[in-house]
Amino acid sequence: MSYHRITLKVNGSLEVVDISGNMTLLQMLREKLALTGTKNGCASGECGACTVLMNGDAVNSCMVLAAECDGAEIITVEGLAKNGEMDVVQKTLVDLGAVQCGFCTPGVLISARALLNRNPHPTEFEIRDALSGNLCRCTGYNRIVEAVKVAAEIEGQEGA
Amino acid sequence: MAIAQASTSSVVGKSVKRIDVQEKVTGAAQYTDDIAFGNALHHCRVKRSPHPHALIKKINYDKALLIPGVKLVVTGEDFPEYVGLYLQDRNIFARDRVRFVGEGVAAVVASTEEIAEKALDAIDVEYELLQPVLDPEFGASKEAPIIHPDLEKYEHPNFIFPVNGTNMANHFKIRKGDTEAAWPQCAAIVEHTFRIPQVQHVPIEPHVAIAKAEENGQVTLWASTQSPFAQRALLAKSLHIPESDFRVIAPLIGGGFGCKAGVTMEAIPVAAALKLKGVPIKLLLTREEEFYTNFVRQGLVIKLKVGCDKDGNLLAMENTMYWDGGAYTEYGVNVTRAGGYSSTGPYDIPNMRTDSICVYTNHPVGGAYRGFGMAELHTGVGQIMDMLADKIGMDRTEFHLRNCVRGGDVLATGMVIHEVGLPECIDKVARALKLGEKEAPSAPNKLRGKGIALAWKAPAMPPNAGSSALVKMNADGTVNVSVGGQELGQGTFTAMAQIAAESLGVPYEAVKVLGPIDTRYSPYEWQTVASRLTWSMGNAVRNAALDAKKKILDIVAEAWNEKPEDLDIKDGYVISYKTEESIEIKDFVVYGLPKADDQGWLGGPIVGAGSFMPTYVTGLDAETGQGERAVVHYTTGAQGLDIEIDKDTGRITVLYAASAFDVGKAINPDMVRQQMEGGFVQGLSSAMFEECQLVGGEMRNPSFVDYRIATAIDVPEKIDTFIVETAQDDGPFGARGIGEHPLVPVIAALANAIYDATGVRITNPPFSAEKIYMALLEAGVVN
Amino acid sequence: MHNPHPGLPELDYVKPASLEEASRFLVEHAGEARPFLGGTDCIVRIRDGAWTAKYMVDVKGLEGMKDLSFDPQKGLTIGAAVPMNKVAADPAVQQHYPGLVEACHWVASYQLRSRATIVGNICNASPAGDTIGASILYGGVLRVFGPQGFREVPLDGFFKGPGKTTLQPGDIAASISFPLSHPQHACRYLKLGRNKLGDLAIVGVTVMAVPARTPSGYHFGIVLASVAPVPLRAAAAEAILESKEIDEAVIAEAAQAAMDGCKPINDTRGGAAYRKQMVRNLTRNGLMDVWTKVRK
CATH class of the missing domain: 3.30.43 (Uridine Diphospho-n-acetylenolpyruvylglucosamine Reductase; domain 2)
Known part of the structure; x- marks a missing residue:
């Protein structure tokens, strides 16, 4: 097996990590960097619990090799809050009761953040479409969708 | 001042935010797999049976032990004792025979997961194949091979009735009135057989457990579990560990829905740890293993016959249920008992004959699943009631209203039911849906229809399942409440904080209920199942808070020379109704109160203790199912959907759904609604998509690729929920449970809507686009 | 197991x-x-x-692999490492190759499409590959680097079975190129999965209409997914449309021919009989869509 030393930026911090060739980005975040907010739900790119931002784009971190991440910039759920202030999608998920067991929540938050970054005024369909890769077994989804809608409105007002 | 303001406010009935939400949106919440164990951590993988039914002739693992990094291999030889919640029929590893595909026959412990995985290939197991039982009706017949020859030796409580010498692990009967005499009185009779497949719980967090045994005899298990105390009890007994030496730590869990109740895979690392002391050993299931090696919701074949008089009054029902219990029914036998005593559904039927039979098969192991048999039962009952209403020519809603249970009705078990708000629930859903009003579809190639179904469910548990709680006062006025019930996402920690704050008389913000549950420090709780915590643990918390309150008031009464009855606690202050004097409780609940003139002290640290156990549930006669009180209570409700079906593909779009449930008292209305919404969608997902495709005993779709669940795009954009409150006499503030119930009626309600839309009765879920289209094709609705 | x-x-x-x-x-x-x-x-x-x-062997960083370029004369070239989301968000692709955009959108989830690529989808040769139909109908040609250097590989005959193509060890598909599309063309991808989005196709139908000297004034192309060991061209249906004036009856006839011309299998996702029905219905709906669109 091959071993690699990679340098990457995670939640704004520069990290140097030694990894093996078969290690996924998800495993590296959880096992090497103690960023356990990103969850492993299926290890096959289906459930979305491991979603992170990689160079600004939402990806399933179980479907990315750590070795590919040399030079990459990763944002996980732990990196959403800025200066102790929660991201607006974190706030609206709390306010609208869109969190139950919380296991899908980190991935949902990242998908929502990625959506609003690329499309600040999504339609209801666009929100549901963007979240369709994040399985949730507790909430029934509608409160999550509503929370993203409200987050977009708040950001729209702030931006105006 | 603060006291006057607080006296009018009440936190019970308020939608406060959930107590555990901040950590969950920041990634800080710690789940079991998130705990770091350092370099000592070892990993466990399981050698599994590829056969549904076979004798184990020989296991050779010599080669596995030679692989560098492999520390230990354990097999069934090492652990001869049984384990099980109700019927003790299961070993930790298969011993003489395997009974389902995926059953563990050995486990490897190694320094890494990869090495353990590799070592599995170096274990040779020699099998002698046996004929598998793949159908519950066949399994119950005389022709079927016997799966558990030792059934008669298995321990079980007195309310489970195995039939020795057969595959029937439980046969629950009701004989009430005389159905044979009733049939000739009926103006309409409908008979139908419904089949409901196995489904999986699909928590997004897979099962994970870490165990460590110490040289001094202490054993610790960290697990994603709904049942730390039940796991301690069952594993302690099976592995001969004193309960006092066995510690189960249960952090937050990423969804349970029943599959993390009782004991399943947690037994494996604990057993291994006993043979390799001093190191933590971890077993994390893959998503694929999650699908077929753990509890499934049992399959069911339900044969129903029901009749009514010319005015639509139900006269009789015969209900024969063959439950596909799977290879072991240690937990599942009680699902079939619950299916039995609730077998009428929420209907008043004078003549009832029920046979609820739990059958061993060589399928995945059946266990608890949100609803505990009720979704399967109601799939049949909820449809056949619509069929009978149509046959007698009565409006379906009117038929439900005429026949649904009401307070004072004598149920099929002989129990007299408490007041229930079911008629109000039906009314609310019918109005919200505009039931009976035919509405136009959105396009010419669509068919539109509406359906409703009712539900009831009682907490299914041993009659004496108990709860306890501790209320610990802090010197800054805050309060820690310790409980043994688990936060699954349902919000129980929040509801308990509300109950404690209200009962004690302190602000809600002052009360903390936090995990992890730790059997060493947390008070006892039977299990987090059965929608029983708000009610049972809520009673324990209320009792503990009242105990603390009494202790507080006694101190102040003595200090002020007043009677405790004249004192109260409001907003964190003890007040006297007589003298209007007040004192903030934080000033004395830890350090006590000084007596006058420095003549000593009163009081001391305040800890309130409370427990609750229902003492009034009675046994039921083995032959007739009759008894004084079969269950503690029933939560009832109704649910309906407005749907469209695409004639080109058969695909359903749910346009709107409404649910109404009588929760007694909503401690936190918004979280009650969250349960109604989430439960409905989980039920809808099972109704539209879900099925463990079992072929020759093997699950063909054990991954998210081919076991699809509903996503954000599949659910109705609008879901309305209605809370009905008919107080429960033995519930805290009148509350009863709601966690499972919203899932119970969905399949039947959807089936009824499909019929309303198409005129074609499709009875067996899942109602996939394919199944609907092919049925419409056969019926000539499409061509 | x-x-x-x-x-x-x-x-x-x-x-x-x-x-x-x-x-x-x-x-x-x-x-x-x-x-x-x-x-x-x-x-x-x-x-x-x-x-x-x-x-x-990570080839994503190699020359040209991450490039997406559109030339108004020559057409479109998509590097093998360009993720589907980037393709779908590109204004030139949206304008000139809308069928490709629609096909990308049907693949799995957004976060998977941040990584998944069209060339990867083609080379993995799943009969259910969502973007293969549009790639065929837009005339996609792979540029493959092998032991003998670069060569061009058209998609006709490229697929040999589930997961099997004509690529040999040492071959690396570096990009796919599409000729300039006709400004009056129309293309649709109709997919049926179990969920509304995100699933693998039970059946997928790509249809295209391009102006041509035929009785109807159009060429029609139809490619079916998930009904054969390889992406299946509905040749009999195309022939019917090629030779006749188009109306609803002719479209129905062509759809029936598409259904009759495929022999799908039963698997966990769907039964053969249902798949055949869906081929007919989705082909019909797809043809109606493109026909309506080109006549506007």
Whole structure:
């Protein structure tokens, strides 16, 4: 097996990590960097619990090799809050009761953040479409969708 | 001042935010797999049976032990004792025979997961194949091979009735009135057989457990579990560990829905740890293993016959249920008992004959699943009631209203039911849906229809399942409440904080209920199942808070020379109704109160203790199912959907759904609604998509690729929920449970809507686009 | 018994500096090395044990692999490492190749499409590959680098069975090129999965109408997904449309021919009889859509 030393930026911090060739980005975040907010739900790119931002784009971190991440910039759920202030999608998920067991929540938050970054005024369909890769077994989804809608409105007002 | 303001406010009935939400949106919440164990951590993988039914002739693992990094291999030889919640029929590893595909026959412990995985290939197991039982009706017949020859030796409580010498692990009967005499009185009779497949719980967090045994005899298990105390009890007994030496730590869990109740895979690392002391050993299931090696919701074949008089009054029902219990029914036998005593559904039927039979098969192991048999039962009952209403020519809603249970009705078990708000629930859903009003579809190639179904469910548990709680006062006025019930996402920690704050008389913000549950420090709780915590643990918390309150008031009464009855606690202050004097409780609940003139002290640290156990549930006669009180209570409700079906593909779009449930008292209305919404969608997902495709005993779709669940795009954009409150006499503030119930009626309600839309009765879920289209094709609705 | 590894088995991650080096490595380790693009199939199959790669050869960084370029005269070129989301968000692709955009949108989830690529989708040769139909109908030609250097490989005849193509060890598909599309063309991809989005296709139908000297004034192309071991061209249906004036009856006749011309199988996702019906209905709906659109 091959071993690699990679340098990457995670939640704004520069990290140097030694990894093996078969290690996924998800495993590296959880096992090497103690960023356990990103969850492993299926290890096959289906459930979305491991979603992170990689160079600004939402990806399933179980479907990315750590070795590919040399030079990459990763944002996980732990990196959403800025200066102790929660991201607006974190706030609206709390306010609208869109969190139950919380296991899908980190991935949902990242998908929502990625959506609003690329499309600040999504339609209801666009929100549901963007979240369709994040399985949730507790909430029934509608409160999550509503929370993203409200987050977009708040950001729209702030931006105006 | 603060006291006057607080006296009018009440936190019970308020939608406060959930107590555990901040950590969950920041990634800080710690789940079991998130705990770091350092370099000592070892990993466990399981050698599994590829056969549904076979004798184990020989296991050779010599080669596995030679692989560098492999520390230990354990097999069934090492652990001869049984384990099980109700019927003790299961070993930790298969011993003489395997009974389902995926059953563990050995486990490897190694320094890494990869090495353990590799070592599995170096274990040779020699099998002698046996004929598998793949159908519950066949399994119950005389022709079927016997799966558990030792059934008669298995321990079980007195309310489970195995039939020795057969595959029937439980046969629950009701004989009430005389159905044979009733049939000739009926103006309409409908008979139908419904089949409901196995489904999986699909928590997004897979099962994970870490165990460590110490040289001094202490054993610790960290697990994603709904049942730390039940796991301690069952594993302690099976592995001969004193309960006092066995510690189960249960952090937050990423969804349970029943599959993390009782004991399943947690037994494996604990057993291994006993043979390799001093190191933590971890077993994390893959998503694929999650699908077929753990509890499934049992399959069911339900044969129903029901009749009514010319005015639509139900006269009789015969209900024969063959439950596909799977290879072991240690937990599942009680699902079939619950299916039995609730077998009428929420209907008043004078003549009832029920046979609820739990059958061993060589399928995945059946266990608890949100609803505990009720979704399967109601799939049949909820449809056949619509069929009978149509046959007698009565409006379906009117038929439900005429026949649904009401307070004072004598149920099929002989129990007299408490007041229930079911008629109000039906009314609310019918109005919200505009039931009976035919509405136009959105396009010419669509068919539109509406359906409703009712539900009831009682907490299914041993009659004496108990709860306890501790209320610990802090010197800054805050309060820690310790409980043994688990936060699954349902919000129980929040509801308990509300109950404690209200009962004690302190602000809600002052009360903390936090995990992890730790059997060493947390008070006892039977299990987090059965929608029983708000009610049972809520009673324990209320009792503990009242105990603390009494202790507080006694101190102040003595200090002020007043009677405790004249004192109260409001907003964190003890007040006297007589003298209007007040004192903030934080000033004395830890350090006590000084007596006058420095003549000593009163009081001391305040800890309130409370427990609750229902003492009034009675046994039921083995032959007739009759008894004084079969269950503690029933939560009832109704649910309906407005749907469209695409004639080109058969695909359903749910346009709107409404649910109404009588929760007694909503401690936190918004979280009650969250349960109604989430439960409905989980039920809808099972109704539209879900099925463990079992072929020759093997699950063909054990991954998210081919076991699809509903996503954000599949659910109705609008879901309305209605809370009905008919107080429960033995519930805290009148509350009863709601966690499972919203899932119970969905399949039947959807089936009824499909019929309303198409005129074609499709009875067996899942109602996939394919199944609907092919049925419409056969019926000539499409061509 | 489906029992994949918890994680990936031991393997080497290899990142060659040039196409030559990559190709040589793949030849030297034929059967043990895989070119690695988005990894969304690769990682799943290696974890499953379906593929036993010892080497994952990351070719994403090699020359031209990440480029997407549109030339108003020559057409579109999409590098093998360009993720589907980037393709779908590109204004030129949206304007000139809307069928490709629609097809991308039907693949799995957004986060998977951040990694999945069209060239990867084609080379993995799943009969259910969502973007294959549009790639065929837009006349896609792969540019493949092999031991003998670059060569062009049209998609006609490229697919040999589920997961099988004409690519040989050492071949690396570097990009796919599409000629300029006709401004008056119309293309649709109609997909039926179990969920509304995100599932693999039970049936997928790509249809295209392009102005031409035929009785109707249009050529029609139809490619079916998930009904044969390879993406299936509905030749009989195309022939009917080629020879007749178009109306609803002719479209129905063509749809029926598409249905009659395929022999799908039963699998966990759907039954053969249902699949045939869906081929007919989706082909009909797709043809109605493009026909309505081109006449506007």
